[in-house]
Amino acid sequence: MSGLLEVQAAAGLAVYGARAVPGAVEALGQLVADRAAERLADADPTLWGPDAEAAAKSRLGWVDTFRRSRELLPRLAELRDELQSLGLDHVVLAGMGGSSLAPEVIARTLGVALTVLDTTDPHQVRATLGDRLATSVVVVSSKSGTTVETDSHLRAYATAFEDAGLPGCASRFVIVTDPGSPLEARAEEMGANLVLADPDVGGRYSALTAFGLVPTALAGIDVAELLDQAEDFAASLRGDADNPALTLGAALGAAALAGRDKLALISDGTGIVGLGDWIEQLVAESTGKQGRGILPVVVEAPDAPGATADDVLTVTVGGSLPPESVPGSGITPHIAVNGPLGAQFLAWEYATAVAGRLLGVNPFDQPNVAESKEHTRRILQSGLPGERPAFIDGPIEVYGTDLGHASTVDEALGWLLSRLTPGGYLAVLAFLDRYTESDAAKIRAGLADHTSHPVTFGWGPRYLHSTGQYHKGGPPVGTFLQITGAVTEDLPVPGRPYTFGQLEAAQAAGDREALTGRRRPLLRLHLTDRAAGTARLLAAVAELPWVS
Numbered sequence: 257m258s259g260l261l262e263v264q265a266a267a268g269l270a271v272y273g274a275r276a277v278p279g280a281v282e283a284l285g286q287l288v289a290d291r292a293a294e295r296l297a298d299a300d301p302t303l304w305g306p307d308a309e310a311a312a313k314s315r316l317g318w319v320d321t322f323r324r325s326r327e328l329l330p331r332l333a334e335l336r337d338e339l340q341s342l343g344l345d346h347v348v349l350a351g352m353g354g355s356s357l358a359p360e361v362i363a364r365t366l367g368v369a370l371t372v373l374d375t376t377d378p379h380q381v382r383a384t385l386g387d388r389l390a391t392s393v394v395v396v397s398s399k400s401g402t403t404v405e406t407d408s409h410l411r412a413y414a415t416a417f418e419d420a421g422l423p424g425c426a427s428r429f430v431i432v433t434d435p436g437s438p439l440e441a442r443a444e445e446m447g448a449n450l451v452l453a454d455p456d457v458g459g460r461y462s463a464l465t466a467f468g469l470v471p472t473a474l475a476g477i478d479v480a481e482l483l484d485q486a487e488d489f490a491a492s493l494r495g496d497a498d499n500p501a502l503t504l505g506a507a508l509g510a511a512a513l514a515g516r517d518k519l520a521l522i523s524d525g526t527g528i529v530g531l532g533d534w535i536e537q538l539v540a541e542s543t544g545k546q547g548r549g550i551l552p553v554v555v556e557a558p559d560a561p562g563a564t565a566d567d568v569l570t571v572t573v574g575g576s577l578p579p580e581s582v583p584g585s586g587i588t589p590h591i592a593v594n595g596p597l598g599a600q601f602l603a604w605e606y607a608t609a610v611a612g613r614l615l616g617v618n619p620f621d622q623p624n625v626a627e628s629k630e631h632t633r634r635i636l637q638s639g640l641p642g643e644r645p646a647f648i649d650g651p652i653e654v655y656g657t658d659l660g661h662a663s664t665v666d667e668a669l670g671w672l673l674s675r676l677t678p679g680g681y682l683a684v685l686a687f688l689d690r691y692t693e694s695d696a697a698k699i700r701a702g703l704a705d706h707t708s709h710p711v712t713f714g715w716g717p718r719y720l721h722s723t724g725q726y727h728k729g730g731p732p733v734g735t736f737l738q739i740t741g742a743v744t745e746d747l748p749v750p751g752r753p754y755t756f757g758q759l760e761a762a763q764a765a766g767d768r769e770a771l772t773g774r775r776r777p778l779l780r781l782h783l784t785d786r787a788a789g790t791a792r793l794l795a796a797v798a799e800l801p802w803v804s
């Protein structure tokens with residue numbers, strides 16, 4: 257297959273096949289005529305039109321932040337030694353969306369342990385708090401310093417350290433935030449370690465800023481290497497020719513404009529682990545607005561269902577391929593992007609910004625994320641809506657309106673699939689423990705096996721900071737399966753009048769309100785026994801008939 261695909265490469269990052277995507281060459285011609293590459297390399301905020309200019313002005317620092325990030329390195333080495341000397345070698349990262357997705361990919365790819373806490377699920381929070389507390393250092397990362405999940409984690413850890421009588425509570429925290437955020441003031445008040453991030457880079461573009469680098473450097477990764485990879489690759493970004501990231505962006509944008517507006521992201525198995533989740537947030541939050549956008553579909557493996565369809569652009573991503581190898585790992589993607597992680601981050605940021613220009617959206621805002629947050633805030637104040645299940649099937653309560661004649665989980669799922677319309681997608685949203693209940697993620701492939709439509713999977717509340725923007729701001733063609741689970745061991749959020757369980761339930765309810773308020777079909781399955789419910793659900797999915 258590689259023999260048929262044209263390749264463009266720079267600094268070890270190769271993009272195969274992008275020029276062959278219909279419309280890509282024409283889009284590239286327009287970008288060249290507009291001097292887009294040079295302007296983007298110069299951080300020109302006018303590239304996305306007058307409405308986006310103000311936002312873009314303070315959001316283009318990523319084009320060269322990897323240079324400024326080097327200033328952090330001596331401080332991080334010092335801090336790591338200091339923490340090690342205190343015996344604090346279990347690094348926990350509390351952060352949502354752009355504040356944790358990149359560090360997770362970096363740590364997984366380089367095989368270094370990093371515990372990521374990006375949930376309000378009380379079972380998962382409780383398990384993380386109970387894991388090596390005495391040797392834990394908690395990196396609390398939030399650009400805005402106002403994210404409710406991250407604030408709750410900080411509170412829970414401070415209380416846990418205190419309750420355990422551990423000395424030097426403040427030194428067990430490393431706060432990463434933007435200058436002037438409320439979290440900066442909090443860190444100073446606490447006497448915690450503080451690292452300020454580049455304020456000119458938005459969360460989902462922040463992989464090579466303090467957000468990506470602090471937790472991973474503290475976990476023991478030589479992050480200078482990532483910066484070197486990005487810097488080497490950056491030399492290609494100014495040119496019109498031999499600019500793989502420009503061509504990738506042209507292909508993403510052109511494909512979406514031609515109706516191939518779902519982006520299957522598949523690891524090619526050559527070394528980068530979990531990059532799809534990071535690209536998912538970058539692309540979904542950057543493009544999914546004003547009724548337009550590209551829906552990322554993270555596909556587990558090249559042979560998993562959902563990798564290809566008429567409206568899907570199939571892309572494999574990986575780390576390094578020997579020259580004689582075939583990208584795609586046995587499948588035939590439209591595009592393969594293969595190369596070092598530092599270059600991948602920069603290439604995808606650049607390509608997403610280019611695709612945003614082609615789609616006519618501002619890639620630096622997330623106008624619809626606030627909707628669910630506002631519903632959640634109100635629900636936390638006024639209490640959860642009193643909902644009654646339409647019916648109960650064993651360990652699963654089934655909620656929804658107009659479920660037709662459905663009286664079993666199988667029938668309810670069949671009803672949901674029947675609501676898919678041409679060009680539509682099904683999103684599975686699971687508010688569960690993503691570590692101990694990871695089996696629930698198998699529902700994606702199971703459902704994708706029974707429909708020709710793309711099926712995505714997201715853990716709640718994490719997806720609210722990622723695809724949540726696209727669900728509400730992108731094309732109104734989504735159908736939603738929300739899964740919630742009974743809480744058997746809740747946990748208070750210290751200093752707040754609610755528990756983690758109540759917060760999680762309010763987040764799920766808040767997003768249901770936002771989606772159903774937009775008249776999107778939504779089925780909610782509440783697992784009264786999480787393990788039995790997941791097993792029952794997987795069995796039901798396996799029995800579904802094919803729905804085209």
Ligand SMILES: O=P(O)(O)OC[C@H]1O[C@](O)(CO)[C@@H](O)[C@@H]1O
Pocket residue numbers: 352353354355397398399400401402403406459460541622625720721722
């Ligand atoms: O770093 P913060 O400000 O806590 O935000 C976390 C995430 O939340 C979002 O703002 C969306 O809610 C993302 O864009 C961001 O990555």
